[in-house]
Amino acid sequence: MSAVAHISEYKTGRFYSDEYRGDMSWNGYEHNVLLRNDGCERGGAPRFVDVAMALGADDVLDSRGVAFVDFDNDGDLDLAINHNPGDNDRQTVPASLLRNDVGQRRHWLAVELVGTQGNRDAVGAVVYTEAGDLQQMRLREAGSGYASQHSGRLYFGLGDHQRVDRLWVRWPNGSEESFDRLAVDQLVRIIEGEGLEELPLQRAIDASVGTSAERETAPGQGP
Numbered sequence: 001m002s003a004v005a006h007i008s009e010y011k012t013g014r015f016y017s018d019e020y021r022g023d024m025s026w027n028g029y030e031h032n033v034l035l036r037n038d039g040c041e042r043g044g045a046p047r048f049v050d051v052a053m054a055l056g057a058d059d060v061l062d063s064r065g066v067a068f069v070d071f072d073n074d075g076d077l078d079l080a081i082n083h084n085p086g087d088n089d090r091q092t093v094p095a096s097l098l099r100n101d102v103g104q105r106r107h108w109l110a111v112e113l114v115g116t117q118g119n120r121d122a123v124g125a126v127v128y129t130e131a132g133d134l135q136q137m138r139l140r141e142a143g144s145g146y147a148s149q150h151s152g153r154l155y156f157g158l159g160d161h162q163r164v165d166r167l168w169v170r171w172p173n174g175s176e177e178s179f180d181r182l183a184v185d186q187l188v189r190i191i192e193g194e195g196l197e198e199l200p201l202q203r204a205i206d207a208s209v210g211t212s213a214e215r216e217t218a219p220g221q222g223p
Helices: 007-011
Strands: 035-040 046-050 063-069 078-083 095-098 107-114 126-131 134-139 154-159 163-170 176-183 186-191 195-199 215-218
Touching (some): 107 126, 107 163, 126 154, 134 154, 176 186, 176 195
Parallel strands (some): 107 186
Antiparallel strands (some): 035 046, 063 078, 095 215, 107 154, 126 134, 126 163, 163 176, 186 195
């Protein structure tokens, strides 16, 4: 339906109301998708498979933003998804929190940066890691997406690698620091010019919350 052809009715806001939209997205019946990276096909093209239905992530809510954050502090990244309320009567819709209970079965490293020479959040810094033949890079960003913000903590998935051979940071002012032979499955906090501190992540999992297939909700609109 063209909004231009029905401009007077469009301006009343009726098309945004829950009575008009029902329980579906304002744009239709689009389910959220969650894409699993299955590597490259025979020609080099990447292949992704939608696993949202199998994992309970295929909402039909009007989702507008997603953030990655380890909100249960177990070493893997979980998802927080924002939703549009849809009309003026409902001020908020609870965010959907999708807990990842699979990722911590492999090795990982979490990195927190603290700037001292520039901005304290170290926005603009780049962290590189080498673990065997696995090389990765993460950028400390100030923003990450519409109506959402990823965690400032940087995560590196390490698979079966038992250690990080080398980690180095390029700070926003161009200076660099490097560290060798780091243990995996831990949080490291790097303070610019002051070295590295190794910290265990404190697990914050409540056993009564349920399994990874369950979807949790939390009050408030933002993640």
